[in-house]
Amino acid sequence: MAVHDEVSVLQRIASRLPYLPDALRQVADYVLAHPEAVQTMSITTLAAQARVADSTVSRFVREIGLDGYQSLRLAMAEAAFANRATGSTRTQGFVYDGIARTDGPEEVVAKIRYSSEMALAQTAERLDVDVLRKGVQAIGRASTIVFTCMGSSSIAAEEGVMRFTRAGKKCMLFRDQSIQAMAATILGEQDVVIAVSDSGRSMPVVDMVTTARSHGAATVAITSDPTSPLAKASEVSLFTSSVPSGGELYGEAVTSKWGQLLVMDSLYAAFAATHFDETVAHLQETYAAGIQRSRGS
Numbered sequence: 126m127a128v129h130d131e132v133s134v135l136q137r138i139a140s141r142l143p144y145l146p147d148a149l150r151q152v153a154d155y156v157l158a159h160p161e162a163v164q165t166m167s168i169t170t171l172a173a174q175a176r177v178a179d180s181t182v183s184r185f186v187r188e189i190g191l192d193g194y195q196s197l198r199l200a201m202a203e204a205a206f207a208n209r210a211t212g213s214t215r216t217q218g219f220v221y222d223g224i225a226r227t228d229g230p231e232e233v234v235a236k237i238r239y240s241s242e243m244a245l246a247q248t249a250e251r252l253d254v255d256v257l258r259k260g261v262q263a264i265g266r267a268s269t270i271v272f273t274c275m276g277s278s279s280i281a282a283e284e285g286v287m288r289f290t291r292a293g294k295k296c297m298l299f300r301d302q303s304i305q306a307m308a309a310t311i312l313g314e315q316d317v318v319i320a321v322s323d324s325g326r327s328m329p330v331v332d333m334v335t336t337a338r339s340h341g342a343a344t345v346a347i348t349s350d351p352t353s354p355l356a357k358a359s360e361v362s363l364f365t366s367s368v369p370s371g372g373e374l375y376g377e378a379v380t381s382k383w384g385q386l387l388v389m390d391s392l393y394a395a396f397a398a399t400h401f402d403e404t405v406a407h408l409q410e411t412y413a414a415g416i417q418r419s420r421g422s
Contacts, residue, residue, distance in 0.1 A: 134189065134191075134197070134200045134201070135156075135157060135160060137189050137190065138153050138156060138157060138189055139157065139224075139236065141153070141188065141189060142154075142157075142236065142239060145185075145188065148177050148181045148184075149181065149184060149185045149188055151175045151176060151177055151181075152171070152172075152175045152177055152181060152182055152185040153185065154175070154243075155171065155174055155175040156171075156197075159174075160201050161201065163197065163198065163201050164198055164201040165198075166198070168182050168183070168194045182194065224236060237380060240380040241380045241383050243366070243380075244365070244366055244380050244381060244383040244384045245383050245384065245387055247366030247384070248364075248365045248366045248383070248384035248387050248388065249387065250366075251364045251365070251366055252363060252364070252387075252388060252391060253363070253364075256361060256362070256363060257363060257391060257392065257395055258395070259360075259361050260345045260361045260363060260392055261392065261395045261396045261399055263317045263343040263345060263360070263361060264289070264294065264317055264319075264345075264392065264396050265396065265399065265400065266317075266343070267294070267315060267316055267317035267343060268295060268315045268316065269294075269295045269296070269297060269312075269315065269316045269317075270285070270289055270294050270295070270296045270297070270316075270317055270318075270319060271296075271297045271298075271308060271312060271316060271317070271318045271319070271337070271342075272285055272286060272296065272297070272298040272318075272319050272320075272321070273298075273299075273305050273318060273319070273320045273321070273329075273330050273333045273334065274298075274320070274321040274322065274327075274330060275302070275322065275327045275329060275330055276327075277379065277382060278321040278322055278323060278327075278382070278385060279298075279300070279321075280382050280385070280386065281321045281347065281382060281385035281386050281388075281389045282298055282319075282321050282389075283298070284386055284389050284390070285319060285321075285389045285392070285393070286298050288389070288390070288393040289393060289396070290411065291407060291408055291411045291412075292393065292396060292397055292400070292403075292404045292407055292408070293403060293404065293406075293407035302329040305329060305330075305333050306329065306332060306333060306336070308333075309332075309333040309334075309336035309337040309340070309342075310336060310340065311340075312337045312340050312341075312342040313340055313341045313342060314341040314342065314343075316337070316342040316343070317342060317343040317344070317345060318333065318334055318337045318338075318342055318343070318344045318345070319345045319347065319392075320333070320334045320344065320345070320346045320347065320348075320355055320359065321347045321348075321385055321389075322346075322347075322348050322353075322355050323348065323349050323365065323381050323382075323385070324348070324349070324350060324353065325346065325348035325349070325350045325353025325354060325355035325356050326350075326353055326354060326355070327355075328354075330355060331354045331355050331358055334346065334355060334358045334359055335358045338358065338359075338360065343360060343361075344358070344359040344360050344361065345359060345360070345361045345362075345363065345392075346358075346359035346361065346362045346363065347363050347365065347385055347388045347389065348362065348363075348364065348365065349364060349365045349366060349381070349384070350364075351364055363388045363392070365381070365384030365385055365387070365388055366384055
Protein backbone atom coordinates (compact mmCIF):
# COMPACT_ATOMS: atom_id res chain seq x y z
CA MET A 126 0.00 0.00 0.00
CA ALA A 127 1.26 3.47 -0.82
CA VAL A 128 2.51 5.75 1.91
CA HIS A 129 -0.20 8.04 3.29
CA ASP A 130 0.27 11.56 4.57
CA GLU A 131 0.53 12.16 8.33
CA VAL A 132 -3.00 13.52 8.77
CA SER A 133 -4.61 10.58 6.96
CA VAL A 134 -2.65 8.06 8.99
CA LEU A 135 -3.46 9.81 12.28
CA GLN A 136 -7.11 10.03 11.31
CA ARG A 137 -7.15 6.34 10.54
CA ILE A 138 -5.45 5.49 13.84
CA ALA A 139 -7.82 7.72 15.82
CA SER A 140 -10.88 6.25 14.14
CA ARG A 141 -9.72 2.68 14.88
CA LEU A 142 -8.60 3.44 18.44
CA PRO A 143 -11.80 2.40 20.28
CA TYR A 144 -11.79 -0.97 18.54
CA LEU A 145 -8.16 -2.00 18.97
CA PRO A 146 -7.03 -4.71 21.43
CA ASP A 147 -5.27 -3.34 24.52
CA ALA A 148 -1.72 -3.99 23.29
CA LEU A 149 -2.37 -2.30 19.94
CA ARG A 150 -4.00 0.63 21.74
CA GLN A 151 -0.75 1.21 23.61
CA VAL A 152 1.07 1.58 20.30
CA ALA A 153 -1.68 3.81 18.89
CA ASP A 154 -1.62 6.04 21.98
CA TYR A 155 2.12 6.56 21.64
CA VAL A 156 2.01 7.25 17.91
CA LEU A 157 -0.81 9.77 18.33
CA ALA A 158 1.06 11.52 21.12
CA HIS A 159 4.49 11.51 19.40
CA PRO A 160 3.97 11.45 15.61
CA GLU A 161 7.13 13.43 14.86
CA ALA A 162 9.34 11.29 17.09
CA VAL A 163 8.11 8.11 15.38
CA GLN A 164 9.69 9.32 12.13
CA THR A 165 13.17 8.38 13.35
CA MET A 166 12.41 5.48 15.68
CA SER A 167 13.29 1.89 14.94
CA ILE A 168 10.54 -0.64 15.46
CA THR A 169 12.35 -1.85 18.58
CA THR A 170 12.51 1.69 20.03
CA LEU A 171 8.82 2.30 19.41
CA ALA A 172 7.99 -1.07 20.97
CA ALA A 173 10.00 -0.17 24.06
CA GLN A 174 8.36 3.25 24.36
CA ALA A 175 4.89 1.71 24.01
CA ARG A 176 5.86 -1.15 26.36
CA VAL A 177 4.97 -3.89 23.90
CA ALA A 178 6.82 -6.49 21.81
CA ASP A 179 8.21 -5.75 18.34
CA SER A 180 5.65 -8.16 16.91
CA THR A 181 2.85 -6.08 18.40
CA VAL A 182 4.08 -2.99 16.54
CA SER A 183 4.09 -5.03 13.34
CA ARG A 184 0.50 -6.10 14.01
CA PHE A 185 -0.44 -2.49 14.63
CA VAL A 186 1.06 -1.38 11.31
CA ARG A 187 -0.93 -4.06 9.45
CA GLU A 188 -4.06 -3.16 11.39
CA ILE A 189 -3.98 0.43 10.10
CA GLY A 190 -3.49 -0.73 6.52
CA LEU A 191 0.21 -0.12 5.93
CA ASP A 192 2.50 -2.67 4.33
CA GLY A 193 5.34 -2.36 6.79
CA TYR A 194 6.92 -0.35 9.58
CA GLN A 195 8.98 1.68 7.14
CA SER A 196 5.74 2.89 5.54
CA LEU A 197 4.62 4.28 8.87
CA ARG A 198 7.89 6.18 9.32
CA LEU A 199 7.78 7.53 5.77
CA ALA A 200 4.16 8.61 6.14
CA MET A 201 5.06 10.68 9.18
CA ALA A 202 8.26 12.12 7.68
CA GLU A 203 6.84 13.05 4.26
CA ALA A 204 3.77 14.73 5.72
CA ALA A 205 5.88 16.64 8.27
CA PHE A 206 7.97 18.00 5.38
CA ALA A 207 4.83 19.00 3.48
CA ASN A 208 3.37 20.67 6.54
CA ARG A 209 6.52 22.72 7.11
CA ALA A 210 6.51 23.80 3.46
CA THR A 211 2.89 24.95 3.56
CA GLY A 212 2.91 26.25 7.11
CA SER A 213 0.07 23.90 8.04
CA THR A 214 -0.12 21.81 11.20
CA ARG A 215 -1.65 18.47 11.95
CA THR A 216 -4.27 20.09 14.20
CA GLN A 217 -6.15 20.81 10.96
CA GLY A 218 -6.92 17.10 10.65
CA PHE A 219 -9.08 17.09 13.79
CA VAL A 220 -11.86 19.27 15.06
CA TYR A 221 -12.04 17.96 18.65
CA ASP A 222 -10.17 15.34 20.69
CA GLY A 223 -9.17 13.16 17.71
CA ILE A 224 -12.48 13.65 15.89
CA ALA A 225 -11.87 13.66 12.13
CA ARG A 226 -13.92 15.04 9.25
CA THR A 227 -15.27 11.63 8.28
CA ASP A 228 -16.39 10.52 11.75
CA GLY A 229 -20.08 9.86 12.19
CA PRO A 230 -22.03 9.92 15.47
CA GLU A 231 -21.12 6.32 16.32
CA GLU A 232 -17.39 6.98 15.92
CA VAL A 233 -17.64 10.23 17.86
CA VAL A 234 -19.36 8.58 20.84
CA ALA A 235 -16.90 5.67 20.78
CA LYS A 236 -13.87 7.98 20.72
CA ILE A 237 -15.15 10.26 23.49
CA ARG A 238 -16.02 7.25 25.64
CA TYR A 239 -12.59 5.72 25.09
CA SER A 240 -10.81 9.02 25.82
CA SER A 241 -12.80 9.41 29.03
CA GLU A 242 -12.01 5.89 30.17
CA MET A 243 -8.32 6.38 29.37
CA ALA A 244 -8.21 9.69 31.27
CA LEU A 245 -9.59 8.05 34.40
CA ALA A 246 -7.51 4.87 34.16
CA GLN A 247 -4.23 6.64 33.46
CA THR A 248 -4.82 9.25 36.17
CA ALA A 249 -5.49 6.51 38.72
CA GLU A 250 -2.21 4.87 37.70
CA ARG A 251 -0.28 8.13 38.10
CA LEU A 252 -1.82 9.09 41.44
CA ASP A 253 0.90 8.62 44.06
CA VAL A 254 -0.83 7.79 47.36
CA ASP A 255 2.08 9.08 49.43
CA VAL A 256 1.90 12.45 47.68
CA LEU A 257 -1.89 12.39 48.03
CA ARG A 258 -1.40 11.88 51.77
CA LYS A 259 0.82 14.99 51.89
CA GLY A 260 -1.91 16.98 50.17
CA VAL A 261 -4.48 15.77 52.68
CA GLN A 262 -2.20 16.74 55.56
CA ALA A 263 -1.75 20.25 54.13
CA ILE A 264 -5.52 20.61 53.82
CA GLY A 265 -6.02 19.33 57.35
CA ARG A 266 -3.65 21.96 58.78
CA ALA A 267 -5.20 24.83 56.83
CA SER A 268 -7.95 27.10 58.08
CA THR A 269 -8.78 28.20 54.52
CA ILE A 270 -8.50 26.47 51.14
CA VAL A 271 -8.02 28.84 48.20
CA PHE A 272 -8.57 27.42 44.72
CA THR A 273 -6.99 28.88 41.59
CA CYS A 274 -7.71 27.87 37.99
CA MET A 275 -8.52 29.11 34.51
CA GLY A 276 -11.07 28.12 31.89
CA SER A 277 -12.61 24.67 32.09
CA SER A 278 -10.37 23.67 34.98
CA SER A 279 -12.91 25.58 37.07
CA ILE A 280 -15.08 22.42 36.84
CA ALA A 281 -12.76 20.60 39.22
CA ALA A 282 -12.20 23.71 41.36
CA GLU A 283 -15.95 24.19 41.83
CA GLU A 284 -16.22 20.53 42.80
CA GLY A 285 -13.48 21.10 45.37
CA VAL A 286 -15.25 24.12 46.85
CA MET A 287 -18.48 22.20 47.25
CA ARG A 288 -16.88 19.05 48.68
CA PHE A 289 -14.57 20.70 51.18
CA THR A 290 -17.18 23.27 52.27
CA ARG A 291 -19.48 20.41 53.13
CA ALA A 292 -16.62 18.82 55.06
CA GLY A 293 -16.31 21.94 57.22
CA LYS A 294 -13.41 23.76 55.54
CA LYS A 295 -13.54 27.43 54.58
CA CYS A 296 -13.06 27.70 50.82
CA MET A 297 -12.42 30.57 48.41
CA LEU A 298 -12.46 30.66 44.61
CA PHE A 299 -11.99 33.90 42.68
CA ARG A 300 -12.69 33.76 38.96
CA ASP A 301 -11.17 37.18 38.31
CA GLN A 302 -7.42 36.76 37.72
CA SER A 303 -6.56 40.15 39.22
CA ILE A 304 -8.35 39.29 42.45
CA GLN A 305 -6.60 35.92 42.51
CA ALA A 306 -3.26 37.73 42.29
CA MET A 307 -4.21 40.13 45.09
CA ALA A 308 -5.55 37.36 47.29
CA ALA A 309 -2.24 35.50 47.03
CA THR A 310 -0.50 38.37 48.82
CA ILE A 311 -2.63 38.03 51.96
CA LEU A 312 -2.30 34.28 52.40
CA GLY A 313 -0.08 32.74 55.04
CA GLU A 314 0.90 29.60 56.92
CA GLN A 315 -2.70 28.96 57.91
CA ASP A 316 -3.80 28.62 54.27
CA VAL A 317 -3.42 26.16 51.41
CA VAL A 318 -3.72 26.88 47.69
CA ILE A 319 -5.01 24.15 45.39
CA ALA A 320 -4.10 25.02 41.79
CA VAL A 321 -5.77 23.23 38.87
CA SER A 322 -4.26 23.46 35.38
CA ASP A 323 -4.07 20.65 32.82
CA SER A 324 -1.03 22.11 31.06
CA GLY A 325 0.51 23.58 34.20
CA ARG A 326 1.41 26.61 32.09
CA SER A 327 -1.45 29.00 32.85
CA MET A 328 0.72 31.82 34.14
CA PRO A 329 -1.89 33.56 36.36
CA VAL A 330 -2.28 30.24 38.19
CA VAL A 331 1.48 29.72 38.43
CA ASP A 332 1.98 33.29 39.63
CA MET A 333 -0.62 32.91 42.38
CA VAL A 334 1.00 29.71 43.62
CA THR A 335 4.44 31.33 43.58
CA THR A 336 3.26 34.40 45.49
CA ALA A 337 1.20 32.42 48.01
CA ARG A 338 4.10 30.07 48.70
CA SER A 339 6.45 33.01 49.25
CA HIS A 340 4.06 34.18 51.98
CA GLY A 341 4.12 30.78 53.68
CA ALA A 342 0.97 29.15 52.31
CA ALA A 343 1.00 25.45 51.45
CA THR A 344 0.55 24.72 47.74
CA VAL A 345 -0.98 21.73 45.94
CA ALA A 346 -0.99 21.39 42.15
CA ILE A 347 -3.28 19.23 40.01
CA THR A 348 -1.72 19.05 36.55
CA SER A 349 -0.79 16.60 33.81
CA ASP A 350 2.80 17.72 33.26
CA PRO A 351 5.50 17.05 35.87
CA THR A 352 7.90 19.37 34.01
CA SER A 353 5.49 22.31 33.98
CA PRO A 354 6.08 25.62 35.81
CA LEU A 355 3.12 24.85 38.07
CA ALA A 356 4.53 21.50 39.18
CA LYS A 357 7.91 23.10 39.86
CA ALA A 358 6.34 25.97 41.84
CA SER A 359 4.19 23.73 44.07
CA GLU A 360 5.15 21.78 47.18
CA VAL A 361 2.77 18.93 46.36
CA SER A 362 1.97 17.89 42.78
CA LEU A 363 -0.72 15.37 41.84
CA PHE A 364 -0.64 14.31 38.21
CA THR A 365 -3.50 13.63 35.84
CA SER A 366 -3.17 12.10 32.39
CA SER A 367 -3.93 13.90 29.15
CA VAL A 368 -5.34 11.56 26.52
CA PRO A 369 -3.66 12.11 23.11
CA SER A 370 -5.76 14.25 20.79
CA GLY A 371 -5.63 16.22 17.57
CA GLY A 372 -3.92 19.24 19.05
CA GLU A 373 -4.51 22.58 20.73
CA LEU A 374 -6.58 24.29 18.04
CA TYR A 375 -9.88 23.66 19.82
CA GLY A 376 -8.54 23.95 23.37
CA GLU A 377 -8.55 21.34 26.11
CA ALA A 378 -11.06 18.54 25.71
CA VAL A 379 -13.60 17.93 28.45
CA THR A 380 -12.26 14.39 28.71
CA SER A 381 -9.09 15.80 30.29
CA LYS A 382 -11.25 17.11 33.14
CA TRP A 383 -12.19 13.61 34.30
CA GLY A 384 -8.68 13.18 35.61
CA GLN A 385 -8.87 16.48 37.50
CA LEU A 386 -12.18 15.47 39.04
CA LEU A 387 -10.78 12.08 40.03
CA VAL A 388 -7.84 13.73 41.83
CA MET A 389 -10.06 16.33 43.50
CA ASP A 390 -12.52 13.71 44.73
CA SER A 391 -9.63 11.55 45.92
CA LEU A 392 -8.27 14.49 47.92
CA TYR A 393 -11.68 15.09 49.44
CA ALA A 394 -12.45 11.43 50.16
CA ALA A 395 -9.03 10.83 51.74
CA PHE A 396 -9.48 13.96 53.87
CA ALA A 397 -13.00 12.93 54.88
CA ALA A 398 -11.84 9.44 55.84
CA THR A 399 -9.04 10.92 57.96
CA HIS A 400 -11.48 13.28 59.71
CA PHE A 401 -14.44 10.93 59.61
CA ASP A 402 -16.56 12.00 62.61
CA GLU A 403 -16.09 15.73 62.02
CA THR A 404 -16.90 15.35 58.33
CA VAL A 405 -20.10 13.41 59.02
CA ALA A 406 -21.23 16.12 61.44
CA HIS A 407 -20.57 18.85 58.87
CA LEU A 408 -22.26 16.86 56.12
CA GLN A 409 -25.38 16.59 58.23
CA GLU A 410 -25.38 20.28 59.12
CA THR A 411 -24.69 21.53 55.58
CA TYR A 412 -27.35 19.20 54.19
CA ALA A 413 -29.96 20.60 56.58
CA ALA A 414 -28.87 24.21 55.99
CA GLY A 415 -28.57 24.15 52.22
CA ILE A 416 -29.56 21.04 50.32
CA GLN A 417 -32.64 19.93 52.25
CA ARG A 418 -34.21 23.39 52.26
CA SER A 419 -33.63 23.86 48.54
CA ARG A 420 -35.55 20.69 47.78
CA GLY A 421 -38.66 21.78 49.63
CA SER A 422 -40.92 19.50 51.63
